[in-house]
Amino acid sequence: MTAPAATPDLLPNAIAEAPFGTFFLPGPTEVRPAVLAAMLRPMIPHRGAEFEALYARCDAGLRRVFRTERPVYLSSSSATGLMEGAVRAAPAGPVLAVVTGAFSERFADIARACGRDVRVLDVPWGRAADPDDLARALAADRFAAVTVVHSETSTGALTDVRAVAAAARAHGAACLVDSVTGVGGAELHADAWQLDFVLTGSQKALALPAGLAFGVASAAFAAGAVARPAAEAARGRYFDLAEFEAYAAKRQTPNTPALSLFYALDAQLAAMADGEPIEARWARHRAMAEQTWAWVDARAARFGVGVLAPAGERSPTVTAVTLPEGLDSAAVVRAVAARGYTIGSGYGRLKATTFRVGHMGDHTPETLAGCLAACDDALVGLTTAGAVGPVVGRDRRAGP
Ligand SMILES: *Cc1c(COP(=O)(O)O)cnc(C)c1O
Numbered sequence: 369m370t371a372p373a374a375t376p377d378l379l380p381n382a383i384a385e386a387p388f389g390t391f392f393l394p395g396p397t398e399v400r401p402a403v404l405a406a407m408l409r410p411m412i413p414h415r416g417a418e419f420e421a422l423y424a425r426c427d428a429g430l431r432r433v434f435r436t437e438r439p440v441y442l443s444s445s446s447a448t449g450l451m452e453g454a455v456r457a458a459p460a461g462p463v464l465a466v467v468t469g470a471f472s473e474r475f476a477d478i479a480r481a482c483g484r485d486v487r488v489l490d491v492p493w494g495r496a497a498d499p500d501d502l503a504r505a506l507a508a509d510r511f512a513a514v515t516v517v518h519s520e521t522s523t524g525a526l527t528d529v530r531a532v533a534a535a536a537r538a539h540g541a542a543c544l545v546d547s548v549t550g551v552g553g554a555e556l557h558a559d560a561w562q563l564d565f566v567l568t569g570s571q572k573a574l575a576l577p578a579g580l581a582f583g584v585a586s587a588a589f590a591a592g593a594v595a596r597p598a599a600e601a602a603r604g605r606y607f608d609l610a611e612f613e614a615y616a617a618k619r620q621t622p623n624t625p626a627l628s629l630f631y632a633l634d635a636q637l638a639a640m641a642d643g644e645p646i647e648a649r650w651a652r653h654r655a656m657a658e659q660t661w662a663w664v665d666a667r668a669a670r671f672g673v674g675v676l677a678p679a680g681e682r683s684p685t686v687t688a689v690t691l692p693e694g695l696d697s698a699a700v701v702r703a704v705a706a707r708g709y710t711i712g713s714g715y716g717r718l719k720a721t722t723f724r725v726g727h728m729g730d731h732t733p734e735t736l737a738g739c740l741a742a743c744d745d746a747l748v749g750l751t752t753a754g755a756v757g758p759v760v761g762r763d764r765r766a767g768p
Contacts, residue, residue: 380405389735391710394521394549394686394726396571396578399632403576406635407628414627420619422630427619429637433551433574433646434566436558436584439616442633443581443607444626447548447569450583451475453607454515454544454565455482457585457593461512464489464505464541466497466532470522470716475515475546483602487511493718494523494688496681499531506539513542513564518550519683521572522715523676524724526554526683530561537562542589548572551582552646553653553685553728564589565609570629573653573685575729576636580629585609653684656727656736660687663740671695671747676722685728688718695750697723703746709739 383405391398412418423442430440443449455463455478462485465476479486489505491497497516506514514536518529529550533543542564550556551566553573558566565585571578585593593603594610603610611622640649661682664675672692675682691697697713700723704711714722725743727736 380408383408389731389738390708392726392731392736392739393710393712394572394724394728395569397573397575397726397729398731399575399577400636400639400730402639403632403635406631407577409628409631411627414625415620419625419627422634423619423621426630426633426637427616429633429641430582432641433637434558434582434584435556435560435646438559438584438587438590439613441583441585441609441612441616442621442625442630443583443612444579444621444623444629445581445607446571446578447546447567447581448474448478449607450567450581451478451544451546452482452604453583453609453612454567455479455484455513456601456603456607457565457589457609458513458542458544459592459596461485462487462509464502464509464511464514466502466514466516466527467491468495468497468517468523468525468527469493469520471520471546471548472515472517473716475517475544479513479515494525494676495678496525496527497532499528499535502532503535503538506535506541511536511539511541513544515544516546518545518547518556518566519554519685521549521683521686521724522688522718524683524686524688525677525681526550527681529556529563529566533561533563536564542592549683549685549726549728552649554683555650558584559586562586570633572726573728574633574636576632577629579626580633583609583612585613650684652732653728655733656731657682657684657687659733659736660725660727660740663743664689667744667747671751673747676718686724686726688714688722688724690722696720699750700743700746703750704739704742707742707745709742711739711743 386401463479468491536543545566549572551568567583570576570580674690676688712724
């Protein structure tokens with residue numbers, strides 16, 4: 369038997385020249401062909417100088433993204449792995465879960481699955497969490513940790529996690545932040561905002577293939593986790609922050625890394641360092657969000673659509689668009705797909721009544737304009753084909 373022939377340069381070139389700009393799911397997001405092509409490099413040992421150099425570049429690039437001087441943990445898992453790792457590393461005691469939608473509900477579920485006594489602060493879906501409500505809830509008991517989602521991908525609401533972390537700190541609780549659709553698209557300063565733990569996944573605003581998760585622990589949170597005796601800590605192993613902390617110092621991962629994804633990450637961070645500092649990336653996302661909101665507003669009267677989250681509480685990376693009675697999100701998604709673009713349906717209990725546009729990652733106002741034009745055309749088609757009667761305008765937006 370002969371080994372397969374070495375990959376000729378033809379394949380990477382074919383990938384690198386593929387078109388980009390039609391895939392607007394709020395995760396996974398579209399990956400630039402050049403980043404995909406970077407994954408075709410050969411395997412190397414993960415205990416060796418070449419990998420350590422690759423690791424060091426990824427760590428340095430991600431520190432700029434998270435705005436931190438702490439090491440960034442590189443987990444070969446989806447983001448959920450580090451959500452579990454965060455809970456397991458938190459001090460013993462009850463957890464207050466701030467629930468603003470389906471993903472923060474999942475964070476609460478993870479804490480329960482890790483054996484925590486979980487209390488929930490329920491926020492109406494579509495709204496951001498209010499730090500004053502949180503302070504009141506925190507005063508009711510002695511909580512070890514607060515879980516919160518920065519950009520709630522199911523609703524498009526953005527919570528002020530800096531204020532949430534401050535409220536948690538004032539009550540002696542650690543703040544665990546899911547910023548899966550925040551980091552890389554929404555402004556975030558892990559150090560300056562004093563977040564105890566913040567995590568993201570590769571497949572959202574960083575526009576990488578799915579399969580990596582990145583997290584930053586404050587020095588105090590990491591030290592606390594490391595100091596707790598293993599018997600009472602129950603940190604597990606694969607997502608053990610103490611392991612990540614120890615191996616980060618060696619520029620290695622505790623287990624075999626998803627090496628091909630590290631190549632993609634390295635290529636993406638290099639492109640960001642060369643072409644778009646993180647502040648510019650935040651500004652691009654903000655511009656795409658405003659473009660989307662303006663598009664919705666301009667069609668509110670004609671189609672009965674609206675932005676679910678009220679102004680001032682909106683994520684720059686994802687918008688959930690409410691639909692009028694009689695217009696189902698699945699029909700909209702299908703009609704948009706027929707025009708060559710992929711958008712998301714609603715999520716969780718908002719599945720049928722909203723659709724979502726993921727204006728994040730490496731998209732630009734230009735590619736987004738193409739997507740919104742397809743949405744336009746789809747809505748015209750659906751509303752003139754007799755699919756809906758006259759728009760009665762039942763407003764499904766959340767809030768007052
Ligand atoms: C996508 C997403 C997750 C889940 O991430 P996985 O990578 O599927 O584990 C968690 N939280 C938020 C806010 C998300 O958008």
